[in-house]
Amino acid sequence: MSKFAWVTLTTNDTYSLGALVLAHSLKRAGTAHQLAVLVTPTVSEAMRDRLKDVYNVVQEVNVLDSQDAANLALLSRPELGVTFTKLHCWRLVQFEKCVFLDADTLVLKNCDELFEREELSAAPDVSWPDCFNSGVFVFTPSVETFNKITEYAVQHGSFDGGDQGLLNQYFADWSTADIKKHLPFVYNVTAYASYCYLPAFKQFRDKIKILHFAGKLKPWLLQFNSETKTVSTPTDYAHAQDLIQHWWNIFCDSVHDSLSDQMAGLAGALSQLRIGAQRTPEQEQYENLMRRQCWESGQIDYSGADSFDNIWKKITQTLEAKPETSSEADQTGSS
Numbered sequence: 001m002s003k004f005a006w007v008t009l010t011t012n013d014t015y016s017l018g019a020l021v022l023a024h025s026l027k028r029a030g031t032a033h034q035l036a037v038l039v040t041p042t043v044s045e046a047m048r049d050r051l052k053d054v055y056n057v058v059q060e061v062n063v064l065d066s067q068d069a070a071n072l073a074l075l076s077r078p079e080l081g082v083t084f085t086k087l088h089c090w091r092l093v094q095f096e097k098c099v100f101l102d103a104d105t106l107v108l109k110n111c112d113e114l115f116e117r118e119e120l121s122a123a124p125d126v127s128w129p130d131c132f133n134s135g136v137f138v139f140t141p142s143v144e145t146f147n148k149i150t151e152y153a154v155q156h157g158s159f160d161g162g163d164q165g166l167l168n169q170y171f172a173d174w175s176t177a178d179i180k181k182h183l184p185f186v187y188n189v190t191a192y193a194s195y196c197y198l199p200a201f202k203q204f205r206d207k208i209k210i211l212h213f214a215g216k217l218k219p220w221l222l223q224f225n226s227e228t229k230t231v232s233t234p235t236d237y238a239h240a241q242d243l244i245q246h247w248w249n250i251f252c253d254s255v256h257d258s259l260s261d262q263m264a265g266l267a268g269a270l271s272q273l274r275i276g277a278q279r280t281p282e283q284e285q286y287e288n289l290m291r292r293q294c295w296e297s298g299q300i301d302y303s304g305a306d307s308f309d310n311i312w313k314k315i316t317q318t319l320e321a322k323p324e325t326s327s328e329a330d331q332t333g334s335s
């Protein structure tokens with residue numbers, strides 16, 4: 001068994017859809033290494049069972065756990081809770097080296113060579129290239145490092161309130177100390193057009209190894225036609241249409257069958273789709289629900305752990321109160 005692992009994190013069943021597609025993308029790319037996922041208690045049992053099918057390690061982590069000294073210290077800084085969750089990856093000391101991947105990344109080519117790099121290797125962030133983007137990084141698990149970063153977090157916080165600010169403060173010499181720790185951009189290409197140098201995207205697209213759906217529009221939120229198995233991409237993602245379709249192809253081929261109505265949020269809804277079959281009215285209603293969910297997601301900040309479940313509850317309540325008509329559905333779909 002390899003001593004190296006790819007590591008991701010999911011705090012709810014919706015992000016778990018990303019984690020499942022990511023795992024299959026790693027397997028398709030023929031990785032020789034293990035897969036590990038950190039899950040918080042808010043991930044359903046049904047989803048954990050499916051994650052276990054593809055991940056060698058499904059490790060539960062608590063956002064704030066009073067049994068734990070480091071976490072106790074963080075209780076005085078509750079805003080760092082989500083950030084802290086990602087830091088748990090340093091506790092996976094059964095592995096010699098790991099690469100963390102956000103659940104909204106998609107591996108397009110084998111990247112096993114990343115394990116030759118040292119901690120902390122990462123690619124520049126498109127918005128501020130002297131900072132690294134924390135969606136993909138190479139690290140060495142160590143309880144000592146975990147404690148040091150946690151202590152640092154308690155003392156200094158994070159300049160952006162998230163893990164990226166914190167890790168850039170902690171690994172402060174990343175931009176100048178060692179060029180080998182600068183991963184080429186192809187290991188973490190931001191797909192969203194506003195962040196993207198489009199002519200370069202076109203020129204180098206065949207070289208992209210890991211695509212990152214950073215920003216609000218995640219692939220699972222886009223309008224998907226279950227009958228034709230095609231995804232509709234907004235203009236901001238038009239240049240990456242085939243790559244987003246690739247995410248959905250993996251979803252249809254390898255993930256959809258494993259979903260169940262025991263799962264929360266979008267995962268539970270997607271389990272009800274009959275992919276490739278003619279849409280029933282019920283199915284159409286689900287697609288309308290998803291469209292509406294996409295639309296609503298653009299209006300609110302959904303970065304909190306359970307927000308999708310909340311949106312989902314709200315949508316379900318609305319629909320139960322007043323069944324949607326097709327003309328209303330059309331309006332929702334075009335917004």
Ligand code: UDP
Pocket residue numbers: 008009010011012015101102103104105135213214215216302303304305306
């Ligand atoms: N994440 C999660 N649940 C959330 C938000 C984030 O599990 O509600 C995890 C997930 O692995 C995600 C990562 O934290 O990929 C970073 O968040 P995100 O990718 O949404 O940030 P972005 O890359 O858009 O800045």
Ligand code: MN
Pocket residue numbers: 102103104105135212213214215
């Ligand atoms: Mn991300």
